[in-house]
Amino acid sequence: QEQLVESGGGLVQAGGSLRLSCAASGFLFSINDMGWYRGKQRELVATITRGGSTNYADSVKGRFTISRDSAKNMLYLQMNSLKPEDTAVYYCHAKMRDSTLALYNFWGQGTQVTVSS
Numbered sequence: 001q002e003q004l005v006e007s008g009g010g011l012v013q014a015g016g017s018l019r020l021s022c023a024a025s026g027f028l029f030s031i032n033d034m035g036w037y038r039g040k041q042r043e044l045v046a047t048i049t050r051g052g053s054t055n056y057a058d059s060v061k062g063r064f065t066i067s068r069d070s071a072k073n074m075l076y077l078q079m080n081s082l083k084p085e086d087t088a089v090y091y092c093h094a095k096m097r098d099s100t101l102a103l104y105n106f107w108g109q110g111t112q113v114t115v116s117s
Contacts, residue, residue, distance in 0.1 A: 035092075037091045064079050
């Protein structure tokens with residue numbers, strides 16, 4: 001059973017930092033793109049391909065850094081210079097293709113990030 005489990009959320013003052021982690025397990029095939037999204041609308045925060053290419057929302061560029069360790073099936077989000085508007089539930093996302101090239105999307109349960117002013 002494929003599973004994504006986030007950790008690292010919490011309460012931090014504005015200007016502070018947090019590091020989110022996402023552990024992937026149970027995937028039968030290689031994971032393609034992974035990413036972080038936030039809020040009820042699942043707003044894109046950052047994505048990273050299996051090859052390491054990254055993409056960021058304009059609102060987090062220069063402050064957040066996405067990375068992955070494919071050998072350990074881990075995804076990370078380093079968040080610096082946090083602002084109150086970064087407050088949200090952050091979700092880990094992964095795409096996987098099976099042997100028929102069918103695409104599957106998986107989501108974690110989310111981790112709360114709260115930034116106080």
